[in-house]
Amino acid sequence: MKSLVEIRRDLHRIPEIGFQEDKTQKYLLAIIEELKKCYFQVDLWKTGIILTIQGSKPSFKIGWRADIDGLPIEENTGLPYESTHHGYMHACGHDFHMAIAIGLVKAFSEQQPINTTIIYFQPAEEGPGGAKPMLEWMQRERKDLLPDYLFALHIAPEYPVGTIATRSGLLFANTSELFIDLHGVGGHAAFPQHTKDMTVAAANLIMQLQTIISRNLNPLDSGVITIGKMVSGYVQNSIAEDARLEGTIRTMSAESMLLMKERIEALCKSIEIAYDCEVSIDYGSSYYQVYNEDNCARMLLETAEKVAGTTPYECPPAMTGEDFGFFLKEIPGAMFWTGANSPYGLHHASLQPDEMLLDINVRFVEQFLRDFKKR
Numbered sequence: 001m002k003s004l005v006e007i008r009r010d011l012h013r014i015p016e017i018g019f020q021e022d023k024t025q026k027y028l029l030a031i032i033e034e035l036k037k038c039y040f041q042v043d044l045w046k047t048g049i050i051l052t053i054q055g056s057k058p059s060f061k062i063g064w065r066a067d068i069d070g071l072p073i074e075e076n077t078g079l080p081y082e083s084t085h086h087g088y089m090h091a092c093g094h095d096f097h098m099a100i101a102i103g104l105v106k107a108f109s110e111q112q113p114i115n116t117t118i119i120y121f122q123p124a125e126e127g128p129g130g131a132k133p134m135l136e137w138m139q140r141e142r143k144d145l146l147p148d149y150l151f152a153l154h155i156a157p158e159y160p161v162g163t164i165a166t167r168s169g170l171l172f173a174n175t176s177e178l179f180i181d182l183h184g185v186g187g188h189a190a191f192p193q194h195t196k197d198m199t200v201a202a203a204n205l206i207m208q209l210q211t212i213i214s215r216n217l218n219p220l221d222s223g224v225i226t227i228g229k230m231v232s233g234y235v236q237n238s239i240a241e242d243a244r245l246e247g248t249i250r251t252m253s254a255e256s257m258l259l260m261k262e263r264i265e266a267l268c269k270s271i272e273i274a275y276d277c278e279v280s281i282d283y284g285s286s287y288y289q290v291y292n293e294d295n296c297a298r299m300l301l302e303t304a305e306k307v308a309g310t311t312p313y314e315c316p317p318a319m320t321g322e323d324f325g326f327f328l329k330e331i332p333g334a335m336f337w338t339g340a341n342s343p344y345g346l347h348h349a350s351l352q353p354d355e356m357l358l359d360i361n362v363r364f365v366e367q368f369l370r371d372f373k374k375r
Ligand SMILES: CC(=O)N[C@@H](CCC[C@H](N)C(=O)O)C(=O)O
Pocket: 092, 125, 126, 127, 154, 175, 176, 177, 247, 248, 249, 285, 287, 319, 320, 321, 322, 323, 346
């Protein structure tokens, strides 16, 4: 088998977005085939892979999940192994997540685990969400593939390599995508009086949306509204007939999410009146919060005390979203951040995590999964 660094770089070259991870699936399957043992069972679900590693003397099933999709971001790292899929990038570290999971497959191919260990290569974490339909499929048709406990990691550029950061309870936020379309009347730039300018309406709406955080949400609560993309008009001397805003909203509780949505709807109605236009809202996909089971989170931190090269850190919750939350709603487990030491953050075109994290995390997770005991 190639080294984990080579595998990570190969995967980095071929980022694919949610449910289009065909090359990624093929690449992963070829390595799994190379490592295959008689106690391995491979199942496919859409572009995902579920690898069941039968335990030698199992008393429960423990799961490990790695997400496999990339993002529609144009890479700007200048690395010799940068993305060959122009306009797409592994800008959230899923190339690392997959390489670590492959490292675990290799470790379990060399020494069979005692408990049955299931590795889930899950598509579409960035959107529209693969965890929920994957879980529902297993609950409906393949209960044998469901674990008793489930764990996952996410790289954290802001922490040094070796940091294992997690907490009991809420780790990541409730999220909802947000797509707003505005429709007015276009025309010549010199005659605004004959038009309904959707660039001006959209710009105003963006500013008003931010008041939901500052004026409607309890200051002791937290929320985020980010408009990551705005599209309007065609050319500099024509007034835009249409505009589209694309973003995401984040809250620490389901109640605050409802409040945010109510306020977004009210502000869109007011924009319709103010600019005499039509506004429609689509919430896209929503993710349930990542809520770590108390014992499971504590065991991760305890293991990080013991494994050479890892340091536990009880971290605060973050406004990140993760469809892993849907798994944790049904199955006890936990997620953690692992230090990646990159000057650029997640979803940045220059993200460059430190490859030193690969071996350390394989060792950490392998020991954690092998030693895990029910409490
Ligand atoms: C770990 C991470 O960065 N996850 C994404 C999940 C995105 C969900 C969805 N597309 C949305 O934007 O709400 C994140 O942006 O936190």
